[in-house]
Amino acid sequence: QKEVEQNSGPLSVPEGAIASLNCTYSDRGSQSFFWYRQYSGKSPELIMSIYSNGDKEDGRFTAQLNKASQYVSLLIRDSQPSDSATYLCAVNPWDSSYKLIFGSGTRLLVRP
């Protein structure tokens, strides 16, 4: 079982729709969770971080964390073609806050 799992996609949504990206993790002791966006040929950039159960909103982005279910998600409202990218879920394992375990990423395609 992979430590951080994501559906590779592609997830295709029409412009203006809500895109829902999901991630599960195996380390129950994980404390910190991150969503990075990576455009083709570019390096990952941080979109959201979340540390407590519940929702965290930042503009069009909402991160949701459920530690009991070991599940973290990212919602993108009013999706734009410029949101088309690979979204990487990352987790700090319990035994180290100094490294991230990344999922393989979900490719999002927003259709104009």
Next chain:
Amino acid sequence: KAGVTQTPRYLIKTRGQQVTLSCSPISGHRSVSWYQQTPGQGLQFLFEYFSETQRNKGNFPGRFSGRQFSNSRSEMNVSTLELGDSALYLCASSSPTGDSGANVLTFGAGSRLTVL
């Protein structure tokens, strides 16, 4: 504020050679991490340095090594290159945030290594 700077951006080597990659972190950041990104394996943690000390190491062979200097700049070295070492090598610097003290990584543009 300047970001994370990696050099060189692109390089081509042949099997058996060695390579050194350089990373300058964001000013004030003392933690530097290295990751390897390949289509098959995704992003994998190599190692992390803080104040010239390696605090974490990933599951990579001893051919992969790194170091950090007193100015927080870091280098990683891969010796006896293999075809499978072809990858994008990403450096990230971090500083603890107010939220739970977690380290948030900021990545550089990466060094793309091709081994022939």
